[in-house]
Amino acid sequence: MRKKVIIGNWKMNKNKEETEYLLNNLAKKTWEKEINVKVCPSYVNLENAQNILKNSSIEVVAQNMHYEKEGAYTGEISYKMLKSININTVIIGHSERRTLFCETDEIIKKKVNIALKNNMNIIFCFGESLEDRKKEKQIDAINKQLDVLMDDVGINKWNQIILAYEPVWAIGTGINATPDQAQQMHKYVRAQITKRYNQELSNSVPILYGGSLKPSNSKEILSKPDIDGGLIGGASLNFDDFFSIIRSVDKK
DSSP, X not given: OXXXXXXXXXXXXXXXXXXXXXXXXXXXXXOOTTEEEEXXXXXXXXXXXXXXXXXXXXXXXXXXXOSSSSSSOTTOOOHHHHHHTTOOEEEESOHHXXXXXXXXHHHHHHHHHHHHHTTOEXXXXXXOOHHHXXXXXXXXXXXXXXXXXXXXXXXXXXXXXXXXXXXXXXXXXXXXXXXXXXXXXXXXXXXXXXXXXXXXXXXXXXXXXXXSOOHHHHHHHHTSTXXXXXXXXXXXXXXXXXXXXXXXXXXX
């Protein structure tokens, strides 16, 4: 049975003091062991977050990394640097990296390959734009992005991968895909994994939803059979909201 995964992606938010406040509060809380909680602070707060959560089950995750081990890449961070402070999971392919920072499928593929090769776990983001959805081309868009994984990644590497479906038109807009729209896409992706690999793998891969997930809609969306948790942006910046989403999937 797949565990629920709740991830807070803080993006370019929270200074040192704000990070400490939220994490210290979160570390005092408990939830059932079948829920995996992860947080993604800014680069400058990763090591401090690790120290705060060292006795907690909460994992600290990086928001991005470069596809080279080291070199003349001003402002970039490598897997080698992340692993040196015990960060072993990274988000790759987030829509903001694709759109605002012009990351192509080729760049994303390089990042996936270097991460998996060096035993990093990845949270791989994919999703269609509003234009894709209006033209009813969302399946084409999704397939193209997923091919980055499915064309290259062997079945033995999928235990290092969490998928995160994020309809771009629902990120930061306050508009979210309906529970049925989200479930439909998650079910489709799971069917594609079965087609390309097998049913056993398909049944084991966590697929998260990201796109204006908040306390008021999390219980309904996260109860769908093919939705295994959430990649949460804005609502993860507020302790009460983030903990409410965790509680919405907590059965204890």
